[in-house]
Amino acid sequence: MEKIIRDLSIGLLVLIIFAPLGLLAVGETFGEWGPEEVKEKLGFVPPGLEELSDIWSAPMPDYAFAGGSESMTMSSVAYILSAVVGVVVCGGLMYFIGKKAAKN
Amino acid sequence: MHIPDGYLGPYTYIAFWIIMIPIWYYTGKKLNTELKSRQVPLLALSAAFSFVIMMFNVPIPGGSTGHAVGGAIIGIVLGPWAGVISISVALVLQALMFGDGGITAIAANCFNMGVVMPFVGYYIYKLISGNSEITSSKRVIASAIAGWTSLTFASFCTGVEFGIQPILHHTASRTPLYMPYPLSVTVPAMVTEHALGFSILEALITALIFAYIQRTDTSILYGETSEAQKNKMKKAVTA
Numbered sequence: 001m002e003k004i005i006r007d008l009s010i011g012l013l014v015l016i017i018f019a020p021l022g023l024l025a026v027g028e029t030f031g032e033w034g035p036e037e038v039k040e041k042l043g044f045v046p047p048g049l050e051e052l053s054d055i056w057s058a059p060m061p062d063y064a065f066a067g068g069s070e071s072m073t074m075s076s077v078a079y080i081l082s083a084v085v086g087v088v089v090c091g092g093l094m095y096f097i098g099k100k101a102a103k104n
Numbered sequence: 105m106h107i108p109d110g111y112l113g114p115y116t117y118i119a120f121w122i123i124m125i126p127i128w129y130y131t132g133k134k135l136n137t138e139l140k141s142r143q144v145p146l147l148a149l150s151a152a153f154s155f156v157i158m159m160f161n162v163p164i165p166g167g168s169t170g171h172a173v174g175g176a177i178i179g180i181v182l183g184p185w186a187g188v189i190s191i192s193v194a195l196v197l198q199a200l201m202f203g204d205g206g207i208t209a210i211a212a213n214c215f216n217m218g219v220v221m222p223f224v225g226y227y228i229y230k231l232i233s234g235n236s237e238i239t240s241s242k243r244v245i246a247s248a249i250a251g252w253t254s255l256t257f258a259s260f261c262t263g264v265e266f267g268i269q270p271i272l273h274h275t276a277s278r279t280p281l282y283m284p285y286p287l288s289v290t291v292p293a294m295v296t297e298h299a300l301g302f303s304i305l306e307a308l309i310t311a312l313i314f315a316y317i318q319r320t321d322t323s324i325l326y327g328e329t330s331e332a333q334k335n336k337m338k339k340a341v342t343a
Binding site for chain 2: 016026030060101
């Protein structure tokens with residue numbers, strides 16, 4: 001059991017370090033276009049889509065520093081930082097929830 | 105697969121909140137009865153793993169990008185209910201902090217990736233594995249098929265949710281208010297790119313982690329008991 005936790009943690013660490021590889025994939029994702037991209041495709045933006053699309057301003061939109069430089073280095077730093085935040089928050093929260101739920 | 109805000113109209117996103125709230129509640133009760141404390145570190149790792157693996161965007165021919173989720177392997181190792189909570193936590197953080205997936209669509213995204221994937225993954229794995237030895241290679245194949253099917257089915261659900269929007273929400277002149285494309289576009293688009301691309305990645309990840317656990321310690325697998333526990337049970341029966 002300890003070996004599995006250790007090995008998987010190392011695996012996760014490697015994934016975090018290589019996370020910026022995920023930035024190399026350029027292209028669009030079906031159904032995840034911004035309003036401008038929808039306008040390019042259709043010539044108009046559906047009114048409900050336009051209205052709802054900016055309902056939330058995330059602190060680090062698309063795993064990048066808001067308003068930060070777009071250099072590959074800065075993007076990579078932001079991406080790794082995002083992965084670290086994700087691991088710490090998700091892992092920490094689940095550990096806490098798990099400890100509360102598990103009795104035996 | 106992370107539906108942004110603005111693509112689902114209120115009928116759909118509210119319906120998914122109504123579906124998900126009792127599911128989350130029941131998941132909490134379920135974990136209270138079946139989660140063992142030795143599984144807790146693994147549960148924490150699974151949510152972290154799912155978060156990071158979704159950041160690995162891969163390109164496929166045709167100019168589209170997407171990612172694996174890890175839903176099937178979490179369902180197989182920790183059980184489908186643990187999968188619901190792990191993936192939900194990752195998705196909520198992605199939406200709130202990183203704008204990946206909409207706020208209104210959190211429940212829909214949690215349903216597609218957090219409920220459909222671990223349940224489809226776990227039951228396909230169980231179905232194909234049957235009574236085969238826990239260490240058999242048949243189970244590795246079963247886990248790969250479970251991974252592929254789980255993400256492909258999740259993409260189908262997402263495609264349907266997208267495609268019903270023009271039917272549910274449009275102006276008097278039939279201008280769509282939210283996702284503009286009909287089912288005949290959204291379902292094939294979602295399912296094809298997943299079935300031929302991202303689901304294969306999901307299958308590989310599922311099989312790789314499963315094969316590793318098979319070689320290391322099968323007693324951690326959901327529904328399996330360790331040798332020590334088995335001996336204890338035998339003693340209890342003979343006593």
